[in-house]
Amino acid sequence: MLVIVAEPVILSPIVTLATVADQTSGARLVAPPNFNPASPTVDQVAVEERVAALAKRSLKKASKVAGLKLAISMMDLTTLEGKDTAGKVRAMCQKALYPLGSDPSLPQVAAVCVYPNWVRLAKQCLAGSNIKVASVATAFPSGQSPLPIKLDDVRRAVEFGADEIDMVIDRGAMLSGQYGKVFDEIAAVKEACGAAHLKVILETGELGSYDVVRKASEIGIAAGGDFIKTSTGKVVPAATPAVTLVMLQAIADHYRATGRKVGMKPAGGIRTAKQALHYLVIVKETLGDAWLTPDLFRFGASTLLNDVLMQLQKEKTGNYQSSEDFSKD
Amino acid sequence: MAKKTDSQSKAIAGRAAQPVSGSHALDFGKAWTYAPSPEATDHIKLDKRYELFIGGAWKKPRAGKYFSTISPSTEEKLADVAEADAHDVDLAVTAARTAFDKYWSKMPGRERAKYIYRIARAIQEKARELAIVESMNGGKPIKESRDVDVPLAAAHFFYHAGWADKLDYAFQGRRARPLGVAGQIIPWNFPLLMAAWKIAPALACGNTVVLKPAETTPLTALLLAKLIEECELPPGVVNIITGAGPTGAALVNHPDVNKVAFTGSTDVGKRIQRAVAGTNKRLTLELGGKAANIIFADAPLDQAVEGIVSGIYFNQGHVCCAGSRLLVEESVHDVIVRKLTDRIATLRVGDPLDKNTDVGAINSKMQLTKIQELVKAGEDEGSTRVSAACALPAKGFWFPPTFFTDVAQSSRIAREEIFGPVLSILTFRTPDEAIEKANNTMYGLSAGVWTDKGAKIFWMGQRLKAGVIWGNTYNKFDPTSPFGGFKESGFGREGGRQGLAAYVELEG
Amino acid sequence: MATKTITKSIPRAARVAAPAPLPAVRLTVNKAYKMYVGGAFVRSESGRYLQVTASSSGGADPAIVNVPRGSRKDVRDAVLVAKNASEGWAARTPFNKSQILYRLAEMMESRRSELVTSLLRGGTAAAEREVDASIDRVVFYAGFADKFHALVASSNPVAGPHFGFSVPEPMGVVCVIAPARPSLLGLVSTVLPLIASGNTCVAVCGMDDPRTPLLWCEQLATSDLPGGVVNVLSGHASELAPIMARHREVMAMDVWGVDKALAAEVEQLGTDNVKRVKVHGPQADWYDERKAQGLGFIERFLETKTIWHPVGI
Structure with a gap:
């Protein structure tokens, strides 16, 4: 069933889509003709100043430990490589279940994130746990394939058992002003996801400015994304604190206007515990308590976990740790 | 908002920010909290008693009088400080005169420059100590004294040092001569930074200085005196004397002072202007403000909210150029108020030495009383008050980040300088109306304009009667950038080439 | 009061030759001197007048001339029109201001002989020198109107991702107590730098010879200068300067050649609105181009406006 979204669709400064609730009825949203959401502009210098200020939060002792454990619980442990094998995926799943074998008090990660080919294996490895399996889809990472192929990709991954789908938007369409096309694709993917959660990757590193990031966020949210996500990890720059803040502000405005909570996932380039804490501070001071949960915030990362573990051990023992103390999978 | 006529800051603790109707409020609670992170102070050694720095030596005040200086966040005494009387002032001015005649006016600019560079470096070397003492004595958050006050103070000395041997280039072929002895009186809101703003250009231009810090915040100026002593400046080039109003008056009225520079309230500024009337003393005044921070509907709204916050809550609002009147285009008023309500819920008020503190202590009991009185006036005049629901320490002087909506242009809180963390929000409909309201004040120090439209920034910029205009930003300072007011916000500029004019006589 | 105006109806030649038969010469029409306010020529609202001695060597004026004695209310009216003219004058492009001031020079040149004969030293080489x-x-300030900005403005290389610049702006209404002499050159030298930079002004002309400044106003009136930009009162500085100093709409004062007590009083009174009061001793030589004109005269009545803006995408 197609539902044309009622005009006016999205109004500055708070973006709302009155019919977002329709997704529960399974209806696919379709952008109206000449769709162009009026999103607020973003001042680059001020955004970067704000995240730089938040980087100066001083986190010690209990808050540091709590923050790092929270970060682990929010991690989408990721491998997205051409050379991925069963061995690699199994090892990663093991790490997801038992981040540090010696310390059972540590939380498990939120999810593992793999290509569709490895969804089944990951599901097997993680059976019985609460760890989700996320799969990239939609001709990841470029998204440069026809929509039916992308949708097929999604349906296949869901069929394999994926709990979450990380799709990429059509950046070409975004940058050439075909906002309706971007919207419609996301809406179609959302429909194809069925019960699986949808994360919409904006690939902010290709969007050129925070203004476009903000607009893409509005579209991703309005078209039914459960999460919006910065990056594929295949483009530099990937996630940055500033781009994350811009996306969080779009989420905040959407929540204030509609009451619907959309999640956020920075991915790529987050390698250190210090960076992870910085992101958590940004979330805490932008969206507040409700988003300090894996249900609404995730880190997409492949190497972050070890640094977090290392810092936790340091807090526990008081000694600086060696990287060789932690398994490299 | 319930009216609290006593306006005791403690009574406000725990009072929730007013929910904005019809919106889904964000919850900034305790899901994950920051543990206390106090700056280590064990390496700070304050003297029990500070004397007067006159002629390169520490001199006891003739009358033997001292006053104690406290920490406004704990009300604990930090040290005793000498109170200079007219005799001591005379000694200081004489020392400055001697130093001017004997050393400083005769020294090549190149050598003066190197002394000033030394001061800049020494400030950087002692940056942490200066920042901590600034926060202890003044109540401002350590993150501000550490990241703003002290680095900027060093930057001012660095910048002006370089001018000392380049004055011949500064004034279009006119020859610049020093004025002589400069008497400088500075306020309590940026004690070290204001000392730097005053001393650096005076020295660069070849003048000698007698500086009086504010009576509530003398300590960093005294540390600066010590540091200047260690830099081996010729005796008497910089003299630092402490005391209250009468000490300042004696300095202003001293017949051998050639130049008076004052930063502080408009009231006191007018008194000083009266005192120097009919003399040949040169005068510059940097006085109060009631700046309009103007938000257009097309502004980058989330960043504008940050600009509002830094505009009024930076340094507890103890800022002459604070954006204390928010003029919001009516169509985005509700959005801005909602965002600001959420934002002030995240401000951390408390121990100035905690690295996570955003808003510190009010500088003095007297200032707190003044803030409370004006806030009460705002409530009595029917404006709607929103205060952050933060717990405030039991001891010390505190006021929570606060804003008022439903403020009329005629309200006291829209006209008088509150000099505290209290914002008055008004609306406008057209750019013309924004200009009319923004300029409708006796002050003219600063203004902010937030819009995505470049042409509108310039249009507004041309029409605002203010010495500093921040477009899509607020409360930015730099030694290369002239700062100072129009109208009753004073005259003269500090910083940049233009700032040098306050300290030279031009010939030809 | 108009009734107090003394009209000498008998020409000087007739007086000298009296008693004479019926005058054979044509009776001169004497001019009633008026102040220049808001582009109009006005008497003092007070009706008061001052008598001054006219030129001894030619010119159409009788030996004794009445000029208005400006009052408190004349100051009030003049400041009001100056204030009302302020925004429009400041908003004109510097090029346009320059053109208008050059037009003033043209008007003066074309009526040069009139100015020369009007001066007290009427017709002498000294008078010619003053007029020239x-x-x-x-002309000097006409050419400066679009140039001083470049000399005093700055680009401020701040240590951050911001573009900063500082530009000069006029203060608004500036009141001038013009030097007593030379009455024309003194007034021109003090008023022109003010208006070249976009201020408007109310000047009390030098009272050693107020007729020539008031005559000059007729050239102002025909020079395309908008009404209210320059207003010239005649009267006692000692009476008018304190009123100007107290006026809260007046942003600044330029005070020349008054005694120490009056200077101090003006400075005192000006503090009520933090007025920028510049008091000067007697200018040694108004003919010395190095000392009597220049950027300094313009700079004194400028504000510096600093603007910051982020640089980003």
Whole structure:
């Protein structure tokens, strides 16, 4: 069933889509003709100043430990490589279940994130746990394939058992002003996801400015994304604190206007515990308590976990740790 | 908002920010909290008693009088400080005169420059100590004294040092001569930074200085005196004397002072202007403000909210150029108020030495009383008050980040300088109306304009009667950038080439 | 009061030759001197007048001339029109201001002989020198109107991702107590730098010879200068300066050649609105181009406006 979204669709400064609730009825949203959401502009210098200020939060002792454990619980442990094998995926799943074998008090990660080919294996490895399996889809990472192929990709991954789908938007369409096309694709993917959660990757590193990031966020949210996500990890720059803040502000405005909570996932380039804490501070001071949960915030990362573990051990023992103390999978 | 006529800051603790109707409020609670992170102070050694720095030596005040200086966040005494009387002032001015005649006016600019560079470096070397003492004595958050006050103070000395041997280039072929002895009186809101703003250009231009810090915040100026002593400046080039109003008056009225520079309230500024009337003393005044921070509907709204916050809550609002009147285009008023309500819920008020503190202590009991009185006036005049629901320490002087909506242009809180963390929000409909309201004040120090439209920034910029205009930003300072007011916000500029004019006589 | 105005109806030649038969010469029409306010020529609202001695060597004026004695209310009216003219004048492009001031020089040049004969030293080489210097001074500031910005403005290389610049702006209404002499050159030298930079002004002309400044106003009136930009009162500085100093709409004062007590009083009174009061001793030589004109005269009544803006995408 197609539902044309009622005009006016999205109004500055708070973006709302009155019919977002329709997704529960399974209806696919379709952008109206000449769709162009009026999103607020973003001042680059001020955004970067704000995240730089938040980087100066001083986190010690209990808050540091709590923050790092929270970060682990929010991690989408990721491998997205051409050379991925069963061995690699199994090892990663093991790490997801038992981040540090010696310390059972540590939380498990939120999810593992793999290509569709490895969804089944990951599901097997993680059976019985609460760890989700996320799969990239939609001709990841470029998204440069026809929509039916992308949708097929999604349906296949869901069929394999994926709990979450990380799709990429059509950046070409975004940058050439075909906002309706971007919207419609996301809406179609959302429909194809069925019960699986949808994360919409904006690939902010290709969007050129925070203004476009903000607009893409509005579209991703309005078209039914459960999460919006910065990056594929295949483009530099990937996630940055500033781009994350811009996306969080779009989420905040959407929540204030509609009451619907959309999640956020920075991915790529987050390698250190210090960076992870910085992101958590940004979330805490932008969206507040409700988003300090894996249900609404995730880190997409492949190497972050070890640094977090290392810092936790340091807090526990008081000694600086060696990287060789932690398994490299 | 319930009216609290006593306006005791403690009574406000725990009072929730007013929910904005019809919106889904964000919850900034305790899901994950920051543990206390106090700056280590064990390496700070304050003297029990500070004397007067006159002629390169520490001199006891003739009358033997001292006053104690406290920490406004704990009300604990930090040290005793000498109170200079007219005799001591005379000694200081004489020392400055001697130093001017004997050393400083005769020294090549190149050598003066190197002394000033030394001061800049020494400030950087002692940056942490200066920042901590600034926060202890003044109540401002350590993150501000550490990241703003002290680095900027060093930057001012660095910048002006370089001018000392380049004055011949500064004034279009006119020859610049020093004025002589400069008497400088500075306020309590940026004690070290204001000392730097005053001393650096005076020295660069070849003048000698007698500086009086504010009576509530003398300590960093005294540390600066010590540091200047260690830099081996010729005796008497910089003299630092402490005391209250009468000490300042004696300095202003001293017949051998050639130049008076004052930063502080408009009231006191007018008194000083009266005192120097009919003399040949040169005068510059940097006085109060009631700046309009103007938000257009097309502004980058989330960043504008940050600009509002830094505009009024930076340094507890103890800022002459604070954006204390928010003029919001009516169509985005509700959005801005909602965002600001959420934002002030995240401000951390408390121990100035905690690295996570955003808003510190009010500088003095007297200032707190003044803030409370004006806030009460705002409530009595029917404006709607929103205060952050933060717990405030039991001891010390505190006021929570606060804003008022439903403020009329005629309200006291829209006209008088509150000099505290209290914002008055008004609306406008057209750019013309924004200009009319923004300029409708006796002050003219600063203004902010937030819009995505470049042409509108310039249009507004041309029409605002203010010495500093921040477009899509607020409360930015730099030694290369002239700062100072129009109208009753004073005259003269500090910083940049233009700032040098306050300290030279031009010939030809 | 108009009734107090003394009208000498008998020409000087007739007086000298009296008693004479019926005058054979044509009776001169004497001019009633008026102040210049808001582009109009007005008497003092107070009706008061001052008598001054006219030129002894030619010119159409009788030996004794009445000029208005400006009052508190004349100051009030003049400041009001100056204030109302302020925004429009400041908003004109510097090029346009320059053109208008040059037009003033043209008007002066074309009525040069009138100015020369009007001056107290009427018709002498000294008078010619003063008029020529005055015209040249107008030309000097006409040419400065679109240039001083470049000399005093700055780009501020701040240590951050911001573009900053500082530009000069006029203060608004500036009141001038013009030097007593030379009455024309003194007034021109003090008023022109003010208006070249976009201020408007109310000047009390030098009272050693107020007729020539008031005559000059007729040239102002025909020079395309908008009404209210320059307003010239005649009267006692000691009476008018304190009123100007107290006026809260007046942003600044330029005070020349008054005694110490009056200077101090003006400075005192000006503090009520933090007025920028510049008091000067007697200018040694208004003909010395190095000292009597220049950027300094313009700079004194400028504000510096600093603007910051982020640089980003």
